[in-house]
Structure formats: C-alpha cells, structure tokens
Amino acid sequence: MTSRFEGELLEVSMGPQHPSTHGVFRMNVALEGEVVRKLKPVFGYLHRNHEKIGENTSYLGSMPYTDRLDYFCSMTNNWAYALSVEKLAGIEVPERAEYLRVILAELTRLVNHTSLLGFLLSDMGAWGTPLMYAFRERERMLDLFESLSGSRMMCDYMRFGGCRVDLPPGWMEQARDIVDGFPGFLDEFEKLITGNEIVIARTQEVGKLPTELAINAGITGPGLRASGVNYDVRKVDGYGIYPRFKFRVPLGEHGDCYDRLMMRVLELRESLTILHQAMDQLPEGPIQNPKIKIRAFKPPVGEAYGRIEAPKGELGFYLISDGTGNPYRYRVRPPSFINLTVLEDMCLGHTVADVMVILGSIDIVMGEVDR
C-alpha cells in the first residue's frame, strides 16, 4: 500500500463543514503522508455583500450590519464604524460616552479572548469541557450587554457622536462583580492551559510566524505581537481616551501557537486593568452629542479611515462621502481576513492535526472574513 503512493501528494478538501474551521471555511490541503505540503484557503461561503449594502443604505443603516461582521465582538465593530464616521464628519464625542465605549470594548475583548481559548482547547481535542467553562464566563458578560443594549450579540449600541442608551440602574455594580470575579476564573482556566503537557506538545514550535513575514503580510493584533512586534493601535493611535489608561502590551518571542495562546491570557489581564481604571473614572454627563441628527445624516464630502484595536487585530473602516446620505465607498479592513492570509506559510511542514490548532490560534470569524 505505502509504496504505491510514495512521493505522491494526496489532495484533501477540509471543510467547509469541518467542526473546527470556525464557520464555513474550506482548505484544499495537499498532503504527503500526514504532512501538509500545500494549503489553499477557500473563502466566500459566507459572503453577504456587506460592503455593497453599506453603499446602498444610510450611514446609520450600516451600523446594525457591522454587528454581523465579527459576531463575537459587535461592540468593537460598532466603535470602529462610529469612529470612522466621526472622523469623516468631525463629530465630538462626550466624555462619558468615550468611557462607556472603552468599558464595552474591553468587555468585548474579554468575551472574545475567553471564547477563543475555549475553542482552541476544543480544537486540540479537549472537546467541550474548557469551552463550556469559557462560555459560562462569556454568558455573564453577554448578560451585561443584553441589559444595556437589548441584545446579547447584535448590540447595535454605538451611535455617531456617542452611545444609544445610558447605563440602566444596577449595571455598574453587576459589571464590577463580573470584572472582580474574572481573575479567579482566569487563574483556574490557566491551570488547564499553561502547564498542561498536552497543550505544550501541541502548540510549542507549531505554526511559527516569523517576525519579518508577519510585518510584510500586514498581520495585526495578538498574532503580530506574539511574533514580537510591539504594535497595538490603542498605543499607536491612542484613539478614544486610551492614552489616559495605564496598561502594558504583552509581547511574544517565538511566534508559535503557544505564544499566541498566552498572548490572549496576558491581554485578558491587561484588559482587566483598563476596565478597573475606566470604571473608577467614569464621569457623569451626556452620552450623546446633541448636535447629531439621527434622521437624514449627511456628512460633508471627504474621506476617512478610522481604525481601532479590535480583539482580533486592526479593524478599520474606510469611507468616502460624496455629500449624500449614503457613503460613496464603504470598505472594511477586517483583521481576521488579513491574518488568515499567512495560514499556508504557518502550516507547511506540519501535520493535518496541527492545521486545526494553527487555524484556531489565528482567531478568525468567518462573518468577518467573507463579509
């Protein structure tokens, strides 16, 4: 048997229904034995015409669609889009709204990174259990989102020049409870990861991303920082009110899956420090710029690119306005999509089982990749 296929490549189509491809994503993998020799990612199964729809609806009308880009982090998507429109139209945001945005964005980061850790362990074969622990914590934060915005995942919360509704009574206490209890969960969860021999064997020296390639390919977010590049849009751009907060940017050294995994754990801890600071400093005041009309919003002619550090990397919206109620051009720079482009380089020479771990460590959401 073995001699007949010696040296020949076997093409395998992985996905789009594979349980660990995080959605409908297909890879055409050429295998030599168990080792990956070629890998072609196939996108587009979840294409929804997001950008063209954005050009045909009003500026406000695109806001609920941005929730559906990366459906784990609708708050940061809202923020990125609101930031771009605010840049385009030169809108000021009240102080309280800025703080709320930071609090919600960091909560979103907690949601994203915890569920990513759960999914990654699930991809490695720890089927179910760690994922359920992660989802239990995530659910608490989704409850917060629901009591604030009305929806667990499709929050549609931010508006140009502020936020939609103010905090309901008791929200802050609940949020503080969750944030205070989170380190306990994280310590416990880390016991499942950090010293675990199986995790170490499956992730260390697997899927190395060289620093040079990471920079050239435009990788952003924890994947880039795991390769040792100090680049965080929160620090580089200092958008919103991030310069007011003290936090560190964790950096990796090896750029392998283990570094990417630990990057998430460390970022969770940094997010908690930001959350504590923001919650302590949250001022009273309006949450919405009163000058902004909700109906018939027309920004002046021009173009703007607003970007934020979404949990998955740099999320940007590029808008060209021709002075009408719809954007002339509406372009999304999705972190998942661009981070996914180096998948082949990371997978070559590893086994099929490693492909799943590498894909999981990139952290993709197909809603954002295919748009």
Next chain:
Amino acid sequence: MMIGGGVLKGMAVTARNFIGSYFEKDRLTTVQYPEERSPLPENSRNFPFLVYDTDDAAAGLRCVACKICEKECPPQCIYIVKSEDKKPDYMGKPQFYPAIFDIDISVCMSCQICVEVCPFEAIKMDKVYELSRRERFDALLMRKSDLAKSNDYYHRIHPLEAEAVDAALDAAAAKKKPVPAPTPPATS
C-alpha cells in the same frame, strides 16, 4: 511521557467544577429552559410593535403613516400605505393613519432603528420570543392588527422607558395646548 503534573492539575480543575456544580450557584448556570425562564432585562428587544393609546386599537394608534421608519429600515422590512382620509387620533386631532402597516419579521433584524427615528413614539420594541411558525411567508408577516399593542403593554415590558416617553409626550401636549386650531401633521 505526556501525562504529567500539568494534566493532573487540569483534571483537578475539572473535578472541582464538576463537584462544585452541585453546591455553588456560580458553577451551575444552566437554566432548564422550557420549565424555567430567566427574566428578560428591561432593555431587551426583539421585534417592533405599534403603540396605541386608549382602549381602541384602531382609533388610538399613534402612527400617522409618515413612512420615516419604512425609509430608514436597513433591511427594508416595513411596508406602509398611507390612508386617503384623516381621522381623529387619541388627542382629537385629525391625522392620517396607516391603511396598511406590515412588518416582515423574517426579514427584520431587531436593530431598533425604526424606534429611534420615529418622531411620534409610535413604534417600540417588543420582548416576545418563541415566534416560530410552521409556514414561512404569511405567518411571519405581521399585519397592523398583529402589531398594535396598548400603551399599558408597553408599560409592562419597558416600565422605565415608557415612563420617560409618557412624560415627554405630556410635555409636548402641554406646550401645544395654547394653539387654537389643530395643525396639520408634518408629513416628511
């Protein structure tokens, strides 16, 4: 060897969660859904409905068929036909009313932009769920009669928000009182 201290530590975490789920409420968060239901928060939203005042759903409808929500709705799930004639609304002013007001809730994405853009506080978000139907088309198309719900109902599901809306409406009505003749409604 693969099995070492780290794996055992992980097992201890699993065991603690398993045994803890019998004693600690934090570790067992599952709700046995059809039997028990977790309460929905005040701000929870699902699909839109039309608010009417007084007891008469047909006469008290706040909607004046201005069609702003139809225009602003991102997935275009609202269909309105304006009436030919006018009839008195709950404040006694002659107003247009929607002859047809349909919302296709299989298209609606619960973004509540219609609520935000409505100048008459006429459309609000409902909290109902369990709306599955055996039929895909007509059963999910909500007609005016399905959508009309009383202000009392609105007070029940969003108490704080409804209070604020009522206060704002009363203030607006008090301001308008001195004007003798009823003004025609803005139609844009």
